[in-house]
Amino acid sequence: DSSDFVEVEHYIKSNYKEPNDELFGIAEGKNVILISMESIQTFVINNDMNGQEITPFLNSLIDESIYFENFYHQTAQGKTSDSEYLVANSMFGRDSGSVFFTHAGNEYDATPSNLGEEGYFTSVMHPNNKSFWNRDMMYQSLGYDRYFDINSYDVNDENSVGWGLKDVDFFEQSIDLLKSQPEPYYTKFITLTNHYPFDLDEEDKFIDEYDSRSRTLNSFFPTVRYMDHALEVFFDRLKEEGIYEDSIFILYGDHYGISENHNRSMAMFLEKEEITPFDTIQLQRVPMYIHIPGYDQNHVSEMIGGQIDIKPTLLHLLGVDTKDMYHFGSDLNSPERDSFVVLRDGSFISDDYIYTRGICYDKQTEEEIDAESCEPYFERVNLDLNYSDKILFGDLLRYKNPEEEWKTESEK
Ligand code: GP9
Numbered sequence: 001d002s003s004d005f006v007e008v009e010h011y012i013k014s015n016y017k018e019p020n021d022e023l024f025g026i027a028e029g030k031n032v033i034l035i036s037m038e039s040i041q042t043f044v045i046n047n048d049m050n051g052q053e054i055t056p057f058l059n060s061l062i063d064e065s066i067y068f069e070n071f072y073h074q075t076a077q078g079k080t081s082d083s084e085y086l087v088a089n090s091m092f093g094r095d096s097g098s099v100f101f102t103h104a105g106n107e108y109d110a111t112p113s114n115l116g117e118e119g120y121f122t123s124v125m126h127p128n129n130k131s132f133w134n135r136d137m138m139y140q141s142l143g144y145d146r147y148f149d150i151n152s153y154d155v156n157d158e159n160s161v162g163w164g165l166k167d168v169d170f171f172e173q174s175i176d177l178l179k180s181q182p183e184p185y186y187t188k189f190i191t192l193t194n195h196y197p198f199d200l201d202e203e204d205k206f207i208d209e210y211d212s213r214s215r216t217l218n219s220f221f222p223t224v225r226y227m228d229h230a231l232e233v234f235f236d237r238l239k240e241e242g243i244y245e246d247s248i249f250i251l252y253g254d255h256y257g258i259s260e261n262h263n264r265s266m267a268m269f270l271e272k273e274e275i276t277p278f279d280t281i282q283l284q285r286v287p288m289y290i291h292i293p294g295y296d297q298n299h300v301s302e303m304i305g306g307q308i309d310i311k312p313t314l315l316h317l318l319g320v321d322t323k324d325m326y327h328f329g330s331d332l333n334s335p336e337r338d339s340f341v342v343l344r345d346g347s348f349i350s351d352d353y354i355y356t357r358g359i360c361y362d363k364q365t366e367e368e369i370d371a372e373s374c375e376p377y378f379e380r381v382n383l384d385l386n387y388s389d390k391i392l393f394g395d396l397l398r399y400k401n402p403e404e405e406w407k408t409e410s411e412k
């Protein structure tokens with residue numbers, strides 16, 4: 001009830017982190033292009049497979065971006081939908097199932113509605129059926145103005161592979177849709193080609209398959225390489241159209257692509273004897289870029305964070321105050337911020353430790369150490385997850401504007 005809300009609110013307010021003075025408002029009024037990159041993991045960045053560069057475009061983009069090398073996905077069974085939920089709300093998804101299905105009717109205080117209030121037009125572009133992941137329902141609750149689903153695209157046998165429209169064609173066909181929108185806009189693109197089982201036409205294979213016992217890992221590399229190519233073509237097209245300069249880009253990986261079922265082949269690729277639980281956690285890192293054309297203070301950030309932090313980070317760049325919002329993440333650029341992230345299963349990562357499956361690891365040596373070292377963090381981990389769940393399961397954001405609730409209909 002509303003007393004639960006007061007308790008959660010107190011916790012959230014006490015964890016607020018001031019924005020970074022130099023970056024607050026730096027992208028004010030710009031169009032926002034958010035790109036959710038399917039199944040990509042950080043281990044492919046600046047790496048090669050049998051001497052072939054896996055992500056040449058994303059590697060070069062690091063030099064022109066704030067790139068977060070210790071950024072983790074925080075998803076569970078809800079996969080892409082969990083990542084969308086985390087990014088939109090700065091709250092955790094469910095530990096099982098998908099919030100998109102179970103709580104599409106909740107009251108939210110999501111980025112699309114926040115930016116709608118700032119005069120933004122908000123949309124999602126993704127060539128799949130609108131009801132997949134219950135997106136059509138959930139997107140309304142999150143405050144999106146428009147979902148350009150499969151019906152907005154020309155999808156046929158020639159331009160499809162695997163799950164549907166190829167990424168190059170998806171981005172190309174999205175250009176006119178983008179241009180049709182009122183500015184400024186906040187638009188999320190969700191890519192599709194780099195999705196399990198990583199099918200790809202021969203003509204789109206720019207690098208070889210890997211050679212291991214895992215067919216999944218083998219075919220992952222060419223589809224990642226293809227997505228990287230699609231992103232490069234998209235950026236070139238945006239430059240040609242004059243859209244690029246007035247935009248800010250956030251690119252992030254949605255969740256892992258290679259599960260632990262492929263650990264033996266993954267160990268072979270990473271030239272390790274085995275994949276330990278420590279390695280498994282480090283493999284949950286996904287790429288995260290903030291790219292602002294014309295902004296030259298770019299750098300690689302070691303700040304540990306996750307998808308839950310994207311909302312306050314982005315809103316601060318756009319000059320939107322978040323002090324009165326309900327976030328479990330915090331601005332990745334804030335000088336006050338702790339370098340720390342909680343994963344949905346209760347694992348956590350700090351500068352010094354990784355805790356997972358009941359074991360505390362020393363970050364430096366990767367050795368198991370006494371649980372005592374990790375204990376001081378347990379309370380925070382539990383509170384973050386429990387309070388986030390409390391809001392979700394109690395639909396507590398209903399209580400966020402008490403004055404409004406108390407007004408009679410005629411006073412509203
Ligand atoms: C489907 C796409 C993939 O529309 O977003 O979803 P996933 O299986 O990765 O959750």
Ligand code: MN
Pocket residue numbers: 038039079080254255
């Ligand atoms: Mn996905």
